[in-house]
Amino acid sequence: MPVLTRNEAHHRAQLLDVHRYTVTLDLTGGDTTFDSTTVIRFTTRAAGDTFVELKPEELRSATLDGNPVDPATLTDNRLPLTGLTEGPHELRVDTRMRYSHTGEGMHRFTDPADDRTYVYTQMFMDDVQRVFAAFDQPDLKAVFEFTVTAPAGWTVLANGITEHTGTRDTDGAGIWQSAATPVISTYLAAVAAGPWHSVTTEHAGLPFGIHCRQSLAPHLDTDAEEILTVTKACFDRYQQKFTEPYPFDSYDQAFVPEFNAGAMENPGLVTFRDEFIFRSAVTDTERQTRAMVISHEMAHMWFGDLVTLRWWDDIWLNESFAEYMGYQTAAEATRFTGAWTEFGITRKAWGYDADQRPSTHPVAPDPDGVPDTAAALLNFDGISYAKGASALRQLVAWLGEKDFLAGINTHFARHKFANASLADFVDSLAAHTDRDVHAWAETWLRTTGIDTLTPRVQESTGGWTLTVDRNGSRPHRITAGLYDRTPDARLELREHLDLDVPSDEIISAAGPRPALLLLNDGDLGYAKIRFDETSAETALRSLSAIPDPLTRAVVWNALRDMVRDGELDPAAYLETAHAHLPAETDLAIVQGVLGFARTQIADRYLPATDRPAALTLITSIARALIRRTEGLTSEDWTSTATTSGTEPGLRLAAVRTFIDSATQPDTIAAWLADGTVTGGPELDPELRWRILARLAVLGAIGEPDIAEALAADPSATGQEGAARCRAALPDEAAKAAAWNRMFHDDTLSNYLFAATAQGFWQPEQSDLVRSYVPRFYPDAVALAARRGPAIAEAAGRHAFPAYAIDEDNLQLARTCLKQDDVLPLLRRKLTDHLDDLTRAMRTRR
Numbered sequence: 001m002p003v004l005t006r007n008e009a010h011h012r013a014q015l016l017d018v019h020r021y022t023v024t025l026d027l028t029g030g031d032t033t034f035d036s037t038t039v040i041r042f043t044t045r046a047a048g049d050t051f052v053e054l055k056p057e058e059l060r061s062a063t064l065d066g067n068p069v070d071p072a073t074l075t076d077n078r079l080p081l082t083g084l085t086e087g088p089h090e091l092r093v094d095t096r097m098r099y100s101h102t103g104e105g106m107h108r109f110t111d112p113a114d115d116r117t118y119v120y121t122q123m124f125m126d127d128v129q130r131v132f133a134a135f136d137q138p139d140l141k142a143v144f145e146f147t148v149t150a151p152a153g154w155t156v157l158a159n160g161i162t163e164h165t166g167t168r169d170t171d172g173a174g175i176w177q178s179a180a181t182p183v184i185s186t187y188l189a190a191v192a193a194g195p196w197h198s199v200t201t202e203h204a205g206l207p208f209g210i211h212c213r214q215s216l217a218p219h220l221d222t223d224a225e226e227i228l229t230v231t232k233a234c235f236d237r238y239q240q241k242f243t244e245p246y247p248f249d250s251y252d253q254a255f256v257p258e259f260n261a262g263a264m265e266n267p268g269l270v271t272f273r274d275e276f277i278f279r280s281a282v283t284d285t286e287r288q289t290r291a292m293v294i295s296h297e298m299a300h301m302w303f304g305d306l307v308t309l310r311w312w313d314d315i316w317l318n319e320s321f322a323e324y325m326g327y328q329t330a331a332e333a334t335r336f337t338g339a340w341t342e343f344g345i346t347r348k349a350w351g352y353d354a355d356q357r358p359s360t361h362p363v364a365p366d367p368d369g370v371p372d373t374a375a376a377l378l379n380f381d382g383i384s385y386a387k388g389a390s391a392l393r394q395l396v397a398w399l400g401e402k403d404f405l406a407g408i409n410t411h412f413a414r415h416k417f418a419n420a421s422l423a424d425f426v427d428s429l430a431a432h433t434d435r436d437v438h439a440w441a442e443t444w445l446r447t448t449g450i451d452t453l454t455p456r457v458q459e460s461t462g463g464w465t466l467t468v469d470r471n472g473s474r475p476h477r478i479t480a481g482l483y484d485r486t487p488d489a490r491l492e493l494r495e496h497l498d499l500d501v502p503s504d505e506i507i508s509a510a511g512p513r514p515a516l517l518l519l520n521d522g523d524l525g526y527a528k529i530r531f532d533e534t535s536a537e538t539a540l541r542s543l544s545a546i547p548d549p550l551t552r553a554v555v556w557n558a559l560r561d562m563v564r565d566g567e568l569d570p571a572a573y574l575e576t577a578h579a580h581l582p583a584e585t586d587l588a589i590v591q592g593v594l595g596f597a598r599t600q601i602a603d604r605y606l607p608a609t610d611r612p613a614a615l616t617l618i619t620s621i622a623r624a625l626i627r628r629t630e631g632l633t634s635e636d637w638t639s640t641a642t643t644s645g646t647e648p649g650l651r652l653a654a655v656r657t658f659i660d661s662a663t664q665p666d667t668i669a670a671w672l673a674d675g676t677v678t679g680g681p682e683l684d685p686e687l688r689w690r691i692l693a694r695l696a697v698l699g700a701i702g703e704p705d706i707a708e709a710l711a712a713d714p715s716a717t718g719q720e721g722a723a724r725c726r727a728a729l730p731d732e733a734a735k736a737a738a739w740n741r742m743f744h745d746d747t748l749s750n751y752l753f754a755a756t757a758q759g760f761w762q763p764e765q766s767d768l769v770r771s772y773v774p775r776f777y778p779d780a781v782a783l784a785a786r787r788g789p790a791i792a793e794a795a796g797r798h799a800f801p802a803y804a805i806d807e808d809n810l811q812l813a814r815t816c817l818k819q820d821d822v823l824p825l826l827r828r829k830l831t832d833h834l835d836d837l838t839r840a841m842r843t844r845r
Helices: 006-015 214-241 284-300 316-333 339-355 373-377 383-399 401-415 422-430 437-445 533-545 549-564 570-583 587-605 608-628 634-638 648-661 666-674 685-697 703-712 716-728 732-744 750-760 763-787 789-798 807-817 824-844
Strands: 016-026 033-044 048-053 058-064 078-084 087-098 105-110 117-122 143-150 155-158 162-167 174-178 191-194 197-203 206-212 251-256 269-273 307-309 418-420 452-460 463-471 476-485 491-501 507-510 516-519
Touching (some): 006 016, 006 048, 058 078, 078 087, 155 162, 155 174, 155 206, 214 316, 251 284, 284 587, 307 316, 307 401, 339 383, 339 549, 339 587, 373 824, 383 437, 383 476, 401 422, 422 437, 452 476, 452 533, 463 491, 476 533, 516 533, 516 549, 533 549, 549 570, 549 587, 570 587, 587 608, 587 648, 587 824, 608 763, 648 685, 685 703, 685 716, 716 732, 732 750, 732 763, 750 789, 763 789, 763 807, 763 824, 789 824
Parallel strands (some): 016 143, 307 418
Antiparallel strands (some): 048 078, 058 087, 105 117, 155 191, 162 174, 197 206, 476 516
């Protein structure tokens, strides 16, 4: 099916001015399809031909200005509109559309917990065409209004405030009408319908609501106060930052099932994956992540919705800004003041990794680098999010926040309810500073790769000197932290030095050199950091003695980079974690370091023969954290407030890691039988399924145990847990059944596909699954061609045989990438895996 090219979009935008979409949806027609009728009012600026996009199950009829358009002229997803005259037109398209089970278009989900059904839209990129006919490109903004007929007992949500306007006599179905939106892009239109459980309030004169499926109602009610407190605090902070008021008539947040992304910034109706409604115990870092995502999506109401990119090469104007503002505003306005530490230890690492792969691209690629929507879809990655946000932090440090905010407010004023580009944004910034922001943009946003900064410290009689070597091409404004060792073996900040890199200046100081000299202290820069010899020794020996968690995160990130670059033995990283994590108080650091140690060091960077010892060391770290957090009460497990070293989240993170790293079943099997971890916590559904999954890998349970657990927890999460466990069983028949479900049963939903794939490949079962490695490549290519981008992404992310760190897998990947028929999104995933494989093999040598 053809994708829209930039040139086609440019020509169509010159021809058309789209005014209004009136969309009528009937969701009462059964489990597989729904009716969709669209009336589009538009004007042509000159006589000409164009096309409208749609992907119907059936195109019943189409009329242009009252004249029929032959449905047989629909080719793939394009209905030609020929012989258009200059002036106003009305297009009416009547279709039957198919529900999705992959999170694209109109996704339909029946909750196994209570058999209630919910639908919601995800219109992103080109998926609006699965719901209604549209001139589908971001710079043809229009007003949207929806009329939706839904089963009795359902509530309908949309971008604008919805009203129940009537009931159909024949079956009692409800008829709902949404208020017309301001002009927005097609990919931002949204509808969600079902028997929602809702918590509503009013804030700043606007209706606010949070919504989830009924089976999650008790869990939403438990967290409603926190979610709404975060939402209101961020809303108020944005109203202070931005001179343009919130541009829509309401603010609903719907937590929806089987959602592919973290969330989607639909104006007035933000959709979130409903894992953010916690049905089991979580760490405070996970609550912080939820707060950041709420803040991120709210930032989009201005960055992306009020002012929208003209074409997809400027996706960073949406995502980099929302990422930066999401963290900054969460840190400023909510109790999660340490949000930037989590960014540094997890999100920034995502950007660093992406920027070192062959698939890297500029934050703001050249328009020719994004020739069509298929190419654009590849750029929703660590570059557009984490690197872009890091570049903006550097920009704010360079410009000052006052000038930065003045520039973005000018940007909003100039382009509100319209579209803009990188050049427009830079011009807005330039109006408020004497600094050369055009040069900054060329250097930071139009280039790829990551610089490496290394300090050179020379000691001399009575003092020492510092110079900074830069391997790269960008200017950096960073802070160097100077730390001295105290008599009680702590590290104490002596001072901060503000540095511009590169510089011919040699910094001289009297007295002894610091025990630790850390570049990019405070993490405002974007560069790989290295240590001088003395500082490296201090970092490895005294990491937990560093007073500030963000500083510790910078050190841990540097050690992580050094492992990936072959400059630090993976075993040394593990020993450092073993020495310092038991004393760590920051949850984000504990989770980030344990995650890297478990999934990358143990499973990829160390030789397979060293893996058992690595897992033993990781469980030793977990045991130490569990011992440290003994004595917690039941109130501790239900409180959302943070404490220090006895925080339940530290224990929970340690328990999860212990389960995932267990090499023998005895301890975790005893926890499962007792229904509790010794000393707490009691097993909730998440921990129970986590233990069952590990026991399945170890061959300590079988199908009867999984079936019993599923009968006790028949929820959607239980279904996913059972799928994961069944795929993890060390049994030939179980592996064959799992493979068939993934690659030959096209009814598997996106979430059940991911769960099955997560269970399939296990390093402990390398002999059992070896024959499936060569089968992955042709089967994944065929699957992606049949089921489309969402499943292609899931196959590339979850079903790739990442455990197979060997030359055979490397050659199979290279051969596959030479084929012409690999879907672009799968090709990107395979390219990244190939680079990761090569890096892991190099590290093992």
